[in-house]
Amino acid sequence: MHKRDIVSSLFFLFLGTFFLVNSFRYSIWAGFSPGPGFFPLTFGILLTLLSLLLLLDRIGRQRRRGARAIAFTEIPQFPQARAIAIYFGCCLGVYLLIEFLGYLVTIFLFLLAALPLAGQKSAGAVIATACMTSIGIYALFVALDVPLPPVPFEMAASLWR
Amino acid sequence: MIENLLLGFSFSLSPTSLLYCLLGVTVGTIVGLLPGIGPVSSIALLLPLTYQLDVLPAVIMLAGIYYGVQYGGTITSILVNIPGEASTVITCLEGNQMAKKGRAGPALGIAAFGSFIASSFAILVITLVASPLTKLALLMGPPEYLALMIAGLCLVIYLSGESLLKSLIMAVVGLLLSTVGIDTVSGQTRFTFGLTPLLDGVDLALMAMGIFGFSEVLSILETRGQRNETVQLKTRARDLLPDRSDWKASSMPIARGSVLGFFLGLIPGGGAVLASFMSYAVEKRFSKRKAEFGTGVIEGVAGPESANNSACIASFVPLLNLGIPSNPVTALLFAALMIHGLTPGPLLLRDNPEFFWGVLTSMYIGNLILLLLNIPLLGLLVKILAVPGYIMAPVITVICFTGAYSLDNDPSSILIVLVFGFFGYMMKKYRYDPAPLILAFVLGQIMENSLRQSLAIFHGDLLQIVARPVVMTILTTTLLVFFSPVVTRTVMNAWSRRPLRRGQGST
Numbered sequence: 001m002h003k004r005d006i007v008s009s010l011f012f013l014f015l016g017t018f019f020l021v022n023s024f025r026y027s028i029w030a031g032f033s034p035g036p037g038f039f040p041l042t043f044g045i046l047l048t049l050l051s052l053l054l055l056l057d058r059i060g061r062q063r064r065r066g067a068r069a070i071a072f073t074e075i076p077q078f079p080q081a082r083a084i085a086i087y088f089g090c091c092l093g094v095y096l097l098i099e100f101l102g103y104l105v106t107i108f109l110f111l112l113a114a115l116p117l118a119g120q121k122s123a124g125a126v127i128a129t130a131c132m133t134s135i136g137i138y139a140l141f142v143a144l145d146v147p148l149p150p151v152p153f154e155m156a157a158s159l160w161r
Numbered sequence: 162m163i164e165n166l167l168l169g170f171s172f173s174l175s176p177t178s179l180l181y182c183l184l185g186v187t188v189g190t191i192v193g194l195l196p197g198i199g200p201v202s203s204i205a206l207l208l209p210l211t212y213q214l215d216v217l218p219a220v221i222m223l224a225g226i227y228y229g230v231q232y233g234g235t236i237t238s239i240l241v242n243i244p245g246e247a248s249t250v251i252t253c254l255e256g257n258q259m260a261k262k263g264r265a266g267p268a269l270g271i272a273a274f275g276s277f278i279a280s281s282f283a284i285l286v287i288t289l290v291a292s293p294l295t296k297l298a299l300l301m302g303p304p305e306y307l308a309l310m311i312a313g314l315c316l317v318i319y320l321s322g323e324s325l326l327k328s329l330i331m332a333v334v335g336l337l338l339s340t341v342g343i344d345t346v347s348g349q350t351r352f353t354f355g356l357t358p359l360l361d362g363v364d365l366a367l368m369a370m371g372i373f374g375f376s377e378v379l380s381i382l383e384t385r386g387q388r389n390e391t392v393q394l395k396t397r398a399r400d401l402l403p404d405r406s407d408w409k410a411s412s413m414p415i416a417r418g419s420v421l422g423f424f425l426g427l428i429p430g431g432g433a434v435l436a437s438f439m440s441y442a443v444e445k446r447f448s449k450r451k452a453e454f455g456t457g458v459i460e461g462v463a464g465p466e467s468a469n470n471s472a473c474i475a476s477f478v479p480l481l482n483l484g485i486p487s488n489p490v491t492a493l494l495f496a497a498l499m500i501h502g503l504t505p506g507p508l509l510l511r512d513n514p515e516f517f518w519g520v521l522t523s524m525y526i527g528n529l530i531l532l533l534l535n536i537p538l539l540g541l542l543v544k545i546l547a548v549p550g551y552i553m554a555p556v557i558t559v560i561c562f563t564g565a566y567s568l569d570n571d572p573s574s575i576l577i578v579l580v581f582g583f584f585g586y587m588m589k590k591y592r593y594d595p596a597p598l599i600l601a602f603v604l605g606q607i608m609e610n611s612l613r614q615s616l617a618i619f620h621g622d623l624l625q626i627v628a629r630p631v632v633m634t635i636l637t638t639t640l641l642v643f644f645s646p647v648v649t650r651t652v653m654n655a656w657s658r659r660p661l662r663r664g665q666g667s668t
Contacts, residue, residue, distance in 0.1 A: 008591040032621035036344035076590040095575040119551035145213040
């Protein structure tokens with residue numbers, strides 16, 4: 001528990017310091033009212049102080065407990081970390097390819113990769129689900145008049161041009 | 162009042178409004194059934210779908226999801242002993258025990274009827290108090306609003322999460338994120354790093370999709386390939402009707418739950434979860450058969466189920482009448498209203514009465530649809546629980562990405578969802594509650610403007626603002642509540658040490 005909080009407090013300490021330092025790029029006070037830098041500065045200071053408080057409190061508790069060995073359960077566990085990392089990579093692939101390959105192809109390819117990663121074992125079921133989901137969601141958004149350009153096969157269109 | 166209701170019904174009974182109300186409550190029930198997906202993530206995912214709609218059907222649908230979730234969550238809690246939604250956790254205790262004794266029907270029935278009665282009560286109270294409350298709210302100036310927002314935020318921090326310090330950190334992160342984008346007064350860009358999508362600030366819908374939607378996908382992936390336990394329900398619709406003794410035992414818990422839930426729903430951070438837990442505690446306290454609690458007592462289902470629905474409806478009061486969202490769901494509804502060009506607050510009722518009364522009367526209709534939907538279609542609804550995680554996770558991801566991309570046809574929106582999704586997943590791992598972050602993010606922008614307006618009115622004198630009677634009262638009460646655990650602990654420690662010192666002195 002304490003180790004978990006020490007790690008996270010360090011992250012928020014960094015975030016607070018970042019906002020604090022960068023807030024000086026803007027004017028802090030203008031006339032009778034706060035300038036654009038006032039809120040980032042105030043909350044940057046507050047976040048830095050709060051994370052320091054959390055950090056010192058947890059270090060203090062850890063020391064008081066006197067145990068150097070930290071229980072395994074106190075550190076966050078990441079089961080299926082490899083699968084999650086690859087899944088996240090596939091998601092980044094959607095971000096990179098959607099403009100080039102078009103919506104339908106990108107989402108279909110994503111689902112082909114994502115469904116087995118999520119635990120779907122049958123190849124037939126993967127292809128069927130990928131087809132139905134990509135077309136179904138596309139149709140739903142288009143039917144509700146939500147714009148979803150580029151049109152499918154934008155790649156072919158750009159090559160033609 | 163009658164004219165207002167008639168005006169509202171003339172809008173909410175239109176075919177379009179009815180269709181979106183039905184869609185909202187159906188999606189809400191399904192979302193409530195599925196453990197892990199809450200109302201916040203579903204509203205965030207569906208928000209982009211509403212951009213092309215008129216504001217009334219859009220908000221009717223989103224509100225329908227919110228109160229529909231409370232109904233759906235109950236089914237999972239009673240039948241599978243897994244809460245479909247946080248506000249139905251307590252229903253597992255008595256509801257599942259009743260199901261094990263073969264009384265799933267009356268448990269589900271009383272939950273549905275209790276929810277309907279409580280919702281109707283809450284809607285009726287809002288109908289009565291809306292106009293006077295709005296008149297009162299119009300008397301308040303920017304300093305009073307600022308104080309109210311500070312109080313609301315402090316209460317959310319106080320009531321959420323396992324650690325006050327961690328909730329405070331989350332709120333400050335939310336406030337800092339609210340400063341990203343063009344400053345409305347000076348026109349300067351703040352923390353945009355040259356990225357065009359950040360010029361208008363971080364989009365709340367993208368942030369919510371990431372923190373509540375995509376992070377959930379990553380959590381589902383941890384239980385890779387596991388299938389939810391399929392539920393076999395052999396209850397017919399007529400078996401769901403509670404008998405006379407059930408009604409006798411449940412009538413007072415429903416009444417108490419409705420009133421308690423309404424008041425707790427008004428408090429920022431209170432909401433449906435706190436209301437259901439409080440109601441259970443109250444019922445246990447008032448019950449003549451306290452010892453039987455935990456073995457399947459119908460009062461333990463009727464009270465909390467009424468309370469969470471009443472609280473859910475009541476949370477619309479601060480949003481629509483004061484313009485202050487009190488929980489992450491109403492924060493998203495706040496964003497939805499702003500996107501459609503409506504500013505929530507006291508002026509909403511004055512300038513757009515058809516919208517205000519339209520939404521309110523749609524809740525009467527929505528709750529009636531839910532009652533009619535839940536009882537005969539229960540067997541069908543339960544089958545949704547059999548949808549495996551390995552299909553749910555990629556489908557949610559695709560909906561997230563499609564919704565994000567459709568916002569402004571910019572792939573960087575997908576990247577923002579991914580960043581916030583990863584952040585939300587890590588927050589869950591490191592046990593930080595995201596509710597204060599989302600709420601602080603929404604309130605941050607309004608607070609900054611209110612502070613600037615207040616300081617401009619009082620020529621930069623902060624003391625004059627704090628010295629205003631209403632501001633002083635709100636802030637003092639907030640401080641007392643916020644520091645009450647510290648004060649209580651100090652007093653208790655001092656009290657417990659007193660006899661010890663005497664004892665030591667005498668020896």
